[in-house]
Each structure stands twice: as structure tokens, then as C-alpha cells.
Amino acid sequence: xxxxxxxxxxxxxxxxxxxxxxxxxxxxxxxxxxxxxxxxxxxxxxxxxxxxxxxxxxxxxxxxxxxxxxxxxxxxxxxxxxxxxxxxxxxxxxxxxxxxxxxxxxxxxxxxxxxxxxxxxxxxxxxxxxxxxxxxxxxxxxxxxxxxxxxxxxxxxxxx
Numbered sequence: 001x002x003x004x005x006x007x008x009x010x011x012x013x014x015x016x017x018x019x020x021x022x023x024x025x026x027x028x029x030x031x032x033x034x035x036x037x038x039x040x041x042x043x044x045x046x047x048x049x050x051x052x053x054x055x056x057x058x059x060x061x062x063x064x065x066x067x068x069x070x071x072x073x074x075x076x077x078x079x080x081x082x083x084x085x086x087x088x089x090x091x092x093x094x095x096x097x098x099x100x101x102x103x104x105x106x107x108x109x110x111x112x113x114x115x116x117x118x119x120x121x122x123x124x125x126x127x128x129x130x131x132x133x134x135x136x137x138x139x140x141x142x143x144x145x146x147x148x149x150x151x152x153x154x155x156x157x158x159x160x
Contacts, residue, residue, distance in 0.1 A: 071102045078104075127158045134160075 070081035077088040
């Protein structure tokens with residue numbers, strides 16, 4: 001006999017109640033073991049949950065990092081520079097203030113030189129066949145090199 005949708009929903013609800021009861025029983029067991037360990041080692045809440053540990057919450061879903069303040073008006077209003085500009089900033093700009101004037105640590109930011117991206121050094125060609133093919137010696141050997149080695153040449157002969 002085929003089950004109805006309502007019967008299956010009732011079974012699901014019953015199974016969810018059973019699962020929740022089993023989970024609660026397991027959680028109580030885990031809590032008990034943790035309490036025994038805490039008592040055995042004399043751990044304190046500060047050791048278990050350090051308040052200043054920002055790395056403990058970093059990368060966990062649902063945790064937010066505090067955005068750095070990039071702009072402030074000195075009256076408690078601040079903006080990180082990301083997202084829509086807040087009303088206080090738009091009003092300050094409309095009244096003639098410059099964005100640079102509202103920047104936090106603008107003197108330090110101006111004095112700090114920007115990092116210059118270093119150019120990547122070109123790799124040295126170490127093996128050539130004289131026909132325009134080359135290989136740096138890194139990575140798998142190309143077909144032309146394999147064929148040259150199979151033909152009796154040595155790596156020393158192909159070195160440039």
C-alpha cells in the first residue's frame with residue numbers, strides 16, 4: 001500500500017524528534033566529559049575563551065571582523081571606506097570639506113610609501129635545439145627534447 005504525503009510527513013516529524021532526543025543525550029555526555037576535564041586540569045574560563053583572541057573567530061562562518069576606520073569626522077562618526085557613503089560623510093563633503101581632510105591618519109598614510117610591485121625575473125633558457133625550441137629545465141620535458149634525447153643527443157649538447 002502506498003503511503004500518503006501526510007503519512008510521510010508524520011514519519012519525518014517522528015524521526016526528527018528521535019534524532020533530537022539522541023543528539024541531546026550525546027550532548028549531555030560531551031558536556032559531562034568536558035566538565036570532568038575542566039575539573040581535572042583546573043581550567044578557567046579565561047583559558048577556554050580568551051576575550052582578546054581575534055584569531056579564534058577568524059575564518060568562522062557567521063563571525064564578522066571589525067572594519068578599520070578609514071574616515072572620521074572627529075565627532076564619533078566613522079566609515080571604513082567600503083560600501084555606500086554614510087549621510088554624515090555626504091553632508092560633510094557637500095559643506096565643502098575634502099575627503100582627504102576626513103581621512104584617519106592622513107599624515108601617516110601620506111608619509112607611508114606605497115609598495116612597488118617587483119617585476120618577475122625572466123627565466124634563463126638552459127636548453128635549446130637550435131631550431132627555436134627551448135626549455136628552462138623546470139617542469140616536464142617537452143616533446144622536442146625527448147625526441148632529441150631519443151635520437152642520441154645529450155643534455156650537455158643541448159645546454160645553451
